[in-house]
Amino acid sequence: DQQVKQNSPSLSVQEGRISILNCDYTNSMFDYFLWYKKYPAEGPTFLISISSIKDKNEDGRFTVFLNKSAKHLSLHIVPSQPGDSAVYFCAAKEAGGTSYGKLTFGQGTILTVHP
Amino acid sequence: NAGVTQTPKFRILKIGQSMTLQCTQDMNHNYMYWYRQDPGMGLKLIYYSVGAGITDKGEVPNGYNVSRSTTEDFPLRLELAAPSQTSVYFCASSYSGSGGQPQHFGDGTRLSIL
Numbered sequence: 001d002q003q004v005k006q007n008s009p010s011l012s013v014q015e016g017r018i019s020i021l022n023c024d025y026t027n028s029m030f031d032y033f034l035w036y037k038k039y040p041a042e043g044p045t046f047l048i049s050i051s052s053i054k055d056k057n058e059d060g061r062f063t064v065f066l067n068k069s070a071k072h073l074s075l076h077i078v079p080s081q082p083g084d085s086a087v088y089f090c091a092a093k094e095a096g097g098t099s100y101g102k103l104t105f106g107q108g109t110i111l112t113v114h115p
Numbered sequence: 116n117a118g119v120t121q122t123p124k125f126r127i128l129k130i131g132q133s134m135t136l137q138c139t140q141d142m143n144h145n146y147m148y149w150y151r152q153d154p155g156m157g158l159k160l161i162y163y164s165v166g167a168g169i170t171d172k173g174e175v176p177n178g179y180n181v182s183r184s185t186t187e188d189f190p191l192r193l194e195l196a197a198p199s200q201t202s203v204y205f206c207a208s209s210y211s212g213s214g215g216q217p218q219h220f221g222d223g224t225r226l227s228i229l
Contacts, residue, residue: 004157032215043119043205043220044158051215089157093215100165101146101212102173105157 003027004092006106014114019077021109023090026071031095034103035064035075038087047088048075052095080113087111117141121206121221128196128228136191136224138206146209147189148173148218149181151202158205164189165212196228 005024013019023033031052036044050057050064050073057064063076077084090106093099122137140147145166150158160173164183178200180192189208193200203225207218 006157009155034215034217036220041222043207043222046217046219049215049217091157099212100163100171101209101216101218102148102160102163103158103218105150105159107155107157 001026002107003030004090004104004106006088006090006109008109009107010110010112012112012114013080015082016079019075019080019084019111019113021075021077021088021090021111023073023075023106024071025073025092027092027094027104028071029094029096030092030104032093033064033066033073034091034093035062036089036091037084038089038108044089077111080111082113082115085111085113119206119208119219119221121204121224123224124222125225126227128193128226130196130198130228132196133192133194134196136193136204136206136226138189138191138221139187140189140206140208140219141187142208142210142219143186144208144210144219145186146212146218147183148207148209149179149189149191150205150207151175152205152223153202161191161204193226198228200226201228202226 034049091103149161162181
């Protein structure tokens with residue numbers, strides 16, 4: 001039972017264009033969503049997060065949109081750069097003190113940005 | 116600024132052997148986590164700790180043990196290595212478990228059981 005799903009294993013875009021990475025979830029108890037970026041042979045690096053009470057959060061070239069009714073979020077990267085080529089993970093955190101910050105991860109999407 | 120440090124980076128074990136994966140953080144974080152990542156999959160939580168002396172199981176704890184005697188260190192122990200434990204292991208830490216506090220990850224230990 002996968003509570004966080006990234007249905008696109010890979011995405012290829014041209015430099016300068018927009019990259020849109022998607023994520024769906026099933027657990028209504030999730031109250032925070034985070035995006036991580038991972039290069040080969042390195043650990044995941046935090047990119048951006050969004051609270052379930054918001055529908056958009058922006059940080060530079062990165063924007064995350066949350067559609068709570070559809071249980072769907074997306075990460076937009078504009079403009080895309082070759083250095084953005086990496087695996088992107090969507091992760092979710094449950095509300096409440098007993099969740100202890102545990103993250104549930106999606107399978108990841110490999111983004112390739114071509115020069 | 117070391118952050119989260121994991122050792123070793125690579126290891127090959129024989130079936131039935133045991134080993135300890137080391138994890139240390141210098142950010143004075145109370146919360147620490149161990150995840151494993153199998154090929155083409157997301158990270159799955161093995162164990163976590165909310166402070167020295169306090170640990171609990173995550174989603175996939177079978178075959179592993181942990182201890183937390185200090186704030187800085189959170190070692191993961193494999194007692195009887197099995198091929199199913201071939202994976203990349205990531206340790207992470209965070210200041211708190213609440214809100215949007217992100218977890219900070221180490222660079223992982225790639226473990227092969229043959």
